[in-house]
Amino acid sequence: MSGAADDAVFMRRAIDLALSRMGETWPNPAVGCVLVKDGVVLAEAATAPGGRPHAEEQAVPEAGEAVKGATAYVTLEPCGARSSGRKSCAHFLAEAGVERVVIAALDPSPFASGRGTERLRQSGLTVETGLLSDEAAVLCEGFLHRLETGRPMVRVSLDGAGFDGRFAASARADLTTELNRLGEAGYTRLWTQEGDLAAALREQGLLTE
Numbered sequence: 001m002s003g004a005a006d007d008a009v010f011m012r013r014a015i016d017l018a019l020s021r022m023g024e025t026w027p028n029p030a031v032g033c034v035l036v037k038d039g040v041v042l043a044e045a046a047t048a049p050g051g052r053p054h055a056e057e058q059a060v061p062e063a064g065e066a067v068k069g070a071t072a073y074v075t076l077e078p079c080g081a082r083s084s085g086r087k088s089c090a091h092f093l094a095e096a097g098v099e100r101v102v103i104a105a106l107d108p109s110p111f112a113s114g115r116g117t118e119r120l121r122q123s124g125l126t127v128e129t130g131l132l133s134d135e136a137a138v139l140c141e142g143f144l145h146r147l148e149t150g151r152p153m154v155r156v157s158l159d160g161a162g163f164d165g166r167f168a169a170s171a172r173a174d175l176t177t178e179l180n181r182l183g184e185a186g187y188t189r190l191w192t193q194e195g196d197l198a199a200a201l202r203e204q205g206l207l208t209e
């Protein structure tokens with residue numbers, strides 16, 4: 001396999017890890033991280049339920065000393081700043097001796113966007129962005145929606161797999177207020193089935209299709 005083909009395989013693995021955690025990490029996005037050296041996976045992890053520890057914080061200690069010189073495949077730009085005051089993942093990867101970081105999507109948070117990649121580059125790591133970014137976008141769409149509107153995204157789903165929860169409200173309720181309340185509680189991505197509620201949400205521009 002060529003280097004580029006390898007990169008896509010490992011990023012797809014990181015995306016799959018994160019997809020399997022979707023709906024469990026809110027208010028944080030689900031992120032996947034795969035650490036690779038000489039074509040061998042050293043360690044892999046996804047954001048823990050509840051949003052912390054982050055994917056990188058789990059994968060790096062698991063890889064141990066071998067992580068020096070490795071490539072990290074991450075579905076989201078490693079955080080460059082933390083709301084929790086913990087060491088940022090960019091700092092953590094650089095300190096551990098990772099040499100190259102391949103990223104699918106940039107962190108959409110205005111608080112953090114670009115800061116992780118900047119910190120990594122300043123520390124001398126090679127940083128590549130945008131690999132499989134379309135496939136990774138679903139992982140942080142709810143997080144981004146809540147950042148922009150204060151409300152969780154609502155989509156129609158048959159079974160709710162991968163969502164933070166089900167949006168249950170009367171179609172006649174004040175839906176914006178209900179969703180604002182759920183946004184304050186940290187929900188980022190909710191589901192509903194087709195029916196009166198979905199129709200009311202659609203009419204009010206509150207449904208993502």
Ligand SMILES: Nc1c(N[C@@H]2O[C@H](COP(=O)(O)O)[C@@H](O)[C@H]2O)[nH]c(=O)[nH]c1=O
Nearest residue numbers: 031047054055078079082083084089112
């Ligand atoms: N879940 C996740 C990230 N989430 C990002 O981390 C920031 C919030 O950090 P904090 O609230 O301190 O835990 C925020 O910018 C969010 O997008 N970052 C990562 O490197 N890896 C992860 O697994």
